[in-house]
Amino acid sequence: MMDSLENLFSKKGIILQKIAEELMFIEVNERLPKVGDFADKFQVGRGTIQTVLKKLENENCIKLEARGHLGTFLRYKNISNLLKFSGANQITGVMPLPYSKKYEGLATGITSQFEQLGLSLNIAFMRGSKPRVKGVIDGRYDFALMSKFSAIEEMKKDKSLKIALEFGEKTYVSEHGVIFSEPSMEKITSGMKIGMDSFSTDQKILTNAEVMGMNVEYFEFNYMHLLQHLKAHTIDAMIWNVDEIDSSSYNIKPLTSPLAIQFEKQMNEAVCVINKENRKMEYIIKLLALSTIVDTQKQVVNGDMIPKY
Numbered sequence: 044m045m046d047s048l049e050n051l052f053s054k055k056g057i058i059l060q061k062i063a064e065e066l067m068f069i070e071v072n073e074r075l076p077k078v079g080d081f082a083d084k085f086q087v088g089r090g091t092i093q094t095v096l097k098k099l100e101n102e103n104c105i106k107l108e109a110r111g112h113l114g115t116f117l118r119y120k121n122i123s124n125l126l127k128f129s130g131a132n133q134i135t136g137v138m139p140l141p142y143s144k145k146y147e148g149l150a151t152g153i154t155s156q157f158e159q160l161g162l163s164l165n166i167a168f169m170r171g172s173k174p175r176v177k178g179v180i181d182g183r184y185d186f187a188l189m190s191k192f193s194a195i196e197e198m199k200k201d202k203s204l205k206i207a208l209e210f211g212e213k214t215y216v217s218e219h220g221v222i223f224s225e226p227s228m229e230k231i232t233s234g235m236k237i238g239m240d241s242f243s244t245d246q247k248i249l250t251n252a253e254v255m256g257m258n259v260e261y262f263e264f265n266y267m268h269l270l271q272h273l274k275a276h277t278i279d280a281m282i283w284n285v286d287e288i289d290s291s292s293y294n295i296k297p298l299t300s301p302l303a304i305q306f307e308k309q310m311n312e313a314v315c316v317i318n319k320e321n322r323k324m325e326y327i328i329k330l331l332a333l334s335t336i337v338d339t340q341k342q343v344v345n346g347d348m349i350p351k352y
Contacts, residue, residue: 055091055094055095058085058087058091058092058095059095059098059099059128060128060129060130061085062081062085062092062095062096062099063099063104063125063126063128063129064125064129064130064322064323065081066099066104066105066117066120066125067120067122067125067126067129067323067326068322068326069117069120070117071117071118071119071120072116072117072118073116073117074113074114074115074116074117075107075114075115075116075117077114078092078093078096099125099128102124102128103121103124104120104121104124104125104128105117105119105120105121105125106118106119106120122160122330123160123161123162124161126160126161126162126323126327127161127162129323130323131162131323131327132162132163133163133165134157134162134163134164134165134185134324134327135164135165135166135167135183135184135185136153136164136165136166136167136184136185136186136187136188136315137166137167137168137169137175137178137179137184137186137187137188138150138166138167138168138169138175138187138188138189139168139169139170139175139188139189140168140169140170140267141168141350141352142267142287143216143284143286143287144286144287144343144344144350145214145215145216145217145286145313145340145344147343147350147352148339148340148341148342148343148344148348148350149188149210149214149313149336149340150166150350150352151339151340151343151348151350151351151352152335152336152337152338152339152340152343153166153331153336153352154166154351154352155335155336155339155351156331156332156335156336157331160327160330160331162327166352167184170240170242170243170265170266170267171240171242171243171244171266172187172189172190172193172194172197172242172243172244172245173197173242173244174242175187175188175189176189176193176194176197176201176204176316179204179316179317179318180201180203180204180318182318185317185321185324186207186315186316186317186324186328187315187316187317188313188314188315188316189215189313189314189316190215190216190244190245190309190310190311190312190313190314191206191209191215191309191310191312191313191314192244192245192248192306192309192310193244193245193310194206194314194316195309196244196248197244197316198316202319203318203319203320204316204317204318204319205316205317205318205319205325206314206315206316207315207316207317207324207325207328208314208315208328208331208333209312209313209314209315210312210313210314210315210333210336210337210340211312211333211337212311212312213311213312214311214312214313214337214340215310215311215312215313216284216285216286216310216311217284217285217286217311218284218285218297218307218311219245219246219249219282219283219284219285219298219307219310220282220283220285220288220295220296220297220298221253221280221281221282221295221296221297221298221299222270222273222280222281222282222283222285222288222293222294222295222296223273223279223280223293223294223295223296224273224274224276224278224279224280224294225279225294226294228279228280228294229296230296230299231253231254231257231259231279231280232257233257233258233259234258234259234260235257235259235260235279235280236259236260236262236277236278236279236280237250237254237259237260237261237262237278237279237280237281238262238264238269238272238273238277238278238280238281239261239262239263239264239281240263240264240265240266240269241263242265242266243266245306245310246266246282246283248306249282249298249303249306249307249310250281250282252300252302252303252306253282253298253299253300253303255300255302262277262278264278269281269283270283270288273293282298282303315328
């Protein structure tokens with residue numbers, strides 16, 4: 044099959060991809076569109092369409108049955124092979140930097156599911172939900188992982204986005220807390236220096252909600268460097284994901300702002316965001332076994348499985 048895939052970007056190969064994608068959305072025993080309809084849609088000759096359909100049959104992607112004036116019916120389809128010929132062998136997703144076992148667990152579970160579908164997945168890791176979702180909007184990535192809260196915020200701004208998969212409670216983070224530089228500190232007060240990463244929608248929103256009404260000084264840093272600045276006393280406090288924090292080494296307090304607590308309820312769930320027009324990606328995501336991904340994540344978090352992605 045690999046030899047057949049090498050020419051997918053030739054003129055005929057592009058038509059092959061398009062037809063393979065069309066067939067993914069036709070159920071077994073349904074009638075296919077007429078050859079002439081395919082030819083008109085893709086602006087090629089009928090002979091090209093017939094050649095492509097025959098090629099897909101020879102490659103064990105489909106089996107067709109011609110029924111004369113009744114039309115041609117799809118009697119069998121091999122999803123994995125159709126996906127490959129539709130160009131799905133080049134899927135790229137983007138997710139947060141894998142600094143937590145939860146993120147490593149998600150990456151491991153999703154990668155494993157793609158392997159079971161016979162597809163290769165390339166995962167990019169990027170700080171901040173805004174750059175990740177922009178990559179989906181620009182077409183650089185097929186999907187992005189982020190918190191449900193961030194996804195909803197981004198969908199308000201761009202109607203081309205949609206949530207294709209929700210992973211469930213506490214699949215993104217367990218909870219956020221306020222981390223202080225000094226063990227004697229109990230809560231954020233006016234005059235404090237507060238660390239913030241504006242690229243992280245969740246962290247920025249939670250920080251603003253937690254310090255609302257206080258006269259604090261913001262210090263802008265990369266999310267991954269905030270902990271170092273806390274240790275160096277560059278800042279007095281910050282909001283952070285407590286999953287990977289050693290509670291015996293840091294002064295961690297729960298969020299106190301009712302608004303921050305309300306926001307966080309949607310920040311602990313991981314979701315997969317895609318472009319609404321990417322029908323192929325939506326189709327693939329529906330094939331993923333959600334419960335298996337979440338179970339894999341739990342095994343990685345518990346140390347029962349070595350991450351692989």
